Amino acid sequence: MSAAALPESIRVIVRDWLNANHVLFVGRDENVLVDAGHMTHVDETLRLVREQLAGRPLHRLVNTHCHSDHMGGNAAVARTFGCPVWIPEDEAPLVRAWDGRGLWLDYAGQQAERFEFDAVIRPGDTLRMGDADWVVLAAPGHDMGALMFWHEATRVLISGDALWETGFGIVLPGPGWRERLQAARETLHAIRALDPRLVIPGHGKPFATVDAAIERCLSRVAAFEADETKLARHVMKVMFVFTLLERGGMGEDALVAFLGSVPLYAEYDAAWFGLGAAGLADLLLGDLVRSGAVVRDGGRLRAG
Numbered sequence: 001m002s003a004a005a006l007p008e009s010i011r012v013i014v015r016d017w018l019n020a021n022h023v024l025f026v027g028r029d030e031n032v033l034v035d036a037g038h039m040t041h042v043d044e045t046l047r048l049v050r051e052q053l054a055g056r057p058l059h060r061l062v063n064t065h066c067h068s069d070h071m072g073g074n075a076a077v078a079r080t081f082g083c084p085v086w087i088p089e090d091e092a093p094l095v096r097a098w099d100g101r102g103l104w105l106d107y108a109g110q111q112a113e114r115f116e117f118d119a120v121i122r123p124g125d126t127l128r129m130g131d132a133d134w135v136v137l138a139a140p141g142h143d144m145g146a147l148m149f150w151h152e153a154t155r156v157l158i159s160g161d162a163l164w165e166t167g168f169g170i171v172l173p174g175p176g177w178r179e180r181l182q183a184a185r186e187t188l189h190a191i192r193a194l195d196p197r198l199v200i201p202g203h204g205k206p207f208a209t210v211d212a213a214i215e216r217c218l219s220r221v222a223a224f225e226a227d228e229t230k231l232a233r234h235v236m237k238v239m240f241v242f243t244l245l246e247r248g249g250m251g252e253d254a255l256v257a258f259l260g261s262v263p264l265y266a267e268y269d270a271a272w273f274g275l276g277a278a279g280l281a282d283l284l285l286g287d288l289v290r291s292g293a294v295v296r297d298g299g300r301l302r303a304g
Contacts, residue, residue, distance in 0.1 A: 006156070009130035011052045012200055018245040019045065020070040020202045023158055024052050025130030030059040032129045033083075034149070034158060035202065036073035039113045040246055045073045046080055058083045062121065062129075064139070064160030064202060065146035066091040067104055067169075069242075072112035084118035090145025092120050101263075109243050109262040121147060134158075141184025142169030150194060157196040162187050165199075165207040168217045170239075171224065173232040174271070178225065185221050188214050229272045236268055236284055241293050241303050249302040255281045 006012065013022040019037035022045065031053060037045040049058065058081035063071050066087055078085050087095060098114050100106040121127065123138040132151055139146040139162040149158040161169030162184075171180045191199075192214050199213070200206045207213065224231040243258075244250055250258065259265040260277035269280045285301075288294035295304045 006198070006206075007130065007132075007154075009132075010156075012206055013048050013052065014205055015041075015203075016245075017203055018069060018242065019073075020064075020161075021200070021204075022049065023200055024049060026052070026056065027129070027131040029131075030128065031056055032060045032062060032127075033058055033077065034062050034129075035064055035070045035160075036061060036077045038069050038246065039072035039076070039111065042073040042076040046076065049077070049081075057081065060084055060086060062086045062127065063088065063091070064148065064158065065143040066095055067143060067161075068110045068112040068246075070160070070202065071095075071115065075113040075115035078115060085115060086119045086121050087117045088145045088147045089120040089122045091143075092117065094145075106263075108239050108264045109258065110239075110246065123147065137190070139187050141171055141180060141187050144180065144183065148191075150196075155195065155197040156200065157191065157194060157198070158200045159191065159202065161202040163191055163199060163210075163213060163217060164201040164204045165209065165213050166204060166216070167220065169202070170235050171221075171231070172235060173228050173268070177228060177231065181221050181225050181231075185218060188217050188221070232268045232272045233283075233287070236265060236280075237288055237293065239264060240284055241288065244294065244301060244303040249297070249300045252296065252299055252301050255285065255301065259284075 009026050011024040015021050015037060019041055020035045023034040025032040061077050061083050074085055094102040095117055104110055105112060121136050123136055125136040127134045134149040134151050137148045137150050139148040139160060142161045146160055148160055148162055171184050196210055198206055198208050199210055256277045259280050269275055292304045295302050
């Protein structure tokens, strides 16, 4: 099955690495949106969703998990369309308390507009979306409360950040890191057991080469299990590139102060590197510029 062969009731709006993809279900009785993207580009999100709705109402917004690239636009979407918000049950305490560490917000130098939720969803629930029943599946690893949505008849999986064609969402080092990596592995094996024809990921285009994608991810899990320091270095690089996308770049002269002010970098430096903010800046920037993930541009750093 190709993305083009999806039923007309399923509209996949492919975004980028700052904004998660949106999956819009247009049904006879109800229209449902999965994931609202980041707050930074929420005007574009609203435009794209309105375009696909073509004057229809939006009845519900559902999140695969509650990181800023998936839920940052929740408040604006709910405000604009007057729709209730449903989130994974295990994320509810974090959202209710607006836990900046648990939601990876100020802890990781990220931001999202605070929102209220109306209901929770659990593994094993069935959601009616696009005139079809989708089973809710647990997808721990990247986010231990994350969920996926599975349609048995067409074997289509909405995977969130549990599986992309090119990888999967970062798994944090620190206490419980091996359990989180093992959970990510078990989620990948669970996806393989489903034998999906098509995966609609949180980032990137829908894809059918599922086995190859799973193998790439399992190899990465094994590599990180062998070296927690490598995992910490990877997470810092991904988080920093995300910040550059979120902010539209950063002055190179602001980098040391930024790394020194964000708890995640300070904690990781203290635990694994001992370089101080300036040394950590040299380490990360060296890696990221070399790989092309960050570009120096007239005294500014921007995501490559």
